[in-house]
Amino acid sequence: MSTLHAARAGTTGNALTASRLPKGTPWATALAAAILACLIVLPSANGPDDDVPFAALIVVAGLLHLILLTTLSGIVEGRRRAVDRLMTALVTLAFLIAMVPLISVTITTVGAGLARFDAEFFTSSMRNVTGEGGGALHAIVGTVLMTLTAAVVSVPIGLLTAIYLVEYGRGALARGITFIVDVMTGIPSIVAGLFAYALFALLLGPGVRSGFIGAIALSVLMIPVIVRSSEEMLRLVPNELREASYALGVPQWLTVLKVVLPTSIAGITTGIMLSIARVIGETAPLLVTAGFTASMNYNLFDGRMNSLPLFVYRSYMDQGVPFEAYLDRAWAAALTLIIIVMALNLCARLIAKFFAPKTQR
């Protein structure tokens, strides 16, 4: 192969050059593959009235693109570059496949949700509303209150557990906690809901429903996520910084508080934000703990409290007349939820950027 390249390169005089495909080749083969796929798939579709079989088109076009590009590269550039092109194309395809559901969900939700994304939706509850009109203010308030309470409960417990595991924990106890936390990250959310419900049913009697129980259920789901992410971030803090602090005669608790936490605060905050985003869309645990209501409820400790995921679920399951009004409200609530999660993620990014140790030279 090398002699071949050398022979080819002989015309230019540089022994290190090898023949390359032009820069736009992947795009060209992708286009060719798309056209070919249309030619192959479309005639075999059953009739002119059928929908265009997009899935089949995309699969065939993807495969054709892989074959075309690899063959072409193998002929012109040699085996090593052909494998490189094949792998690059595979990675890119995997990325595109991963993006499909994401973009599809976004477009669908925005398209269907905008119909009721109006002022009334954000200023009124569903009390005494049948049919059109009404809004999700009670659900938004419930989601925000319960998630905030869950965060207030979970963040101290989770962060302190992580600090214990990284800075103090040794031996069997620490290993046991790590194992249990790992198990807890995997428990089904309905189990967390039933746990919280059972706990308060024992304390306050059966059939009890309140926003606070929902918040406890959510915090059961949040704590392991916070422990895991904070633990990773605390472990990233170099040991040299702890030693530097000890060598200055600083006790361990002050070292943790003033050296380790400030160094890792950006990552920890991001982890907390993501754990909030993870539980804000939970439906099952709230169904059994906080229940469903059509009315406003600002009191976490008294009575049922609605939430956005449950609002979506009930609007879809118990459609009234006209059913379009219920579906539109469900979509608008789903859009609201997605926007809240997106805002939280943006917040996490900004906080990470703002708090990160400054390293400019």
Add this chain to the structure above:
Amino acid sequence: MSKRIEVKNLDVYYSKFKAVEDVTLTIEPRTVTAFIGPSGCGKSTFLRTLNRMHEVIPGAWVDGEVLVDGNNLYAPGVDPVLVRRQIGMVFQRPNPFPTMSIRDNVLAGVTLNNRRISRSDADALVERSLQGANLWKEVKDRLDRPGSSLSGGQQQRLCIARAIAVQPDILLMDEPCSALDPISTLAIEDLIEQLKQEYTIVIVTHNMQQASRISDRTAFFNIAGTGKPGTLIEYDDTDVIFSKPAQQSTEDYISGRFG
């Protein structure tokens, strides 16, 4: 300010593994003592036992006595935090706190311990410490920049300034120049020469020329083989160690005939 260190029959263990065996030596105040020896012979481990920093590694413990002006560091009830306030340490790799400015790094020993300090006292302490570490002229106009914005040699001098800002009696240095270029190394060696006026300095180094240039006394550590504990082979005036050492293995090591 400076104090005498007496080490008596000190063994250092990591769990069951004996890392350093039976070291006895006396370090005089206001001197520079260099520890030399091959990698893994326990120099750094032994150095860290002088301010109980080895305890940061889980499972490390010692048997024996370290007396600083007569006080045993390993007597029951001794608080390692108080020990470390008197015996400062500079590490192999410069480790300024990345979240702090140059000024805050120097003041770290004060602020991290939640002690109050007036603005003017703080300014004076920062200037005195940075001048002590020979860094004042280079950074006085950018004290609010992050400590990580300095070059490696400047960062190491910042770490020295941070260590002397808490006014320790003894300064331990664990290969402070091994990550630095020759010019920065020279700056730090000059600095050690000045610091000697006020502090007792113990330095671990792999650089034989450095040991002969800066130290008054030199201790040579060696190890019999992998898995065996490191031992103190010879401890004497630096001139003696480098001109006519008593032990054959010392001569082999300093003349380069040893691995």
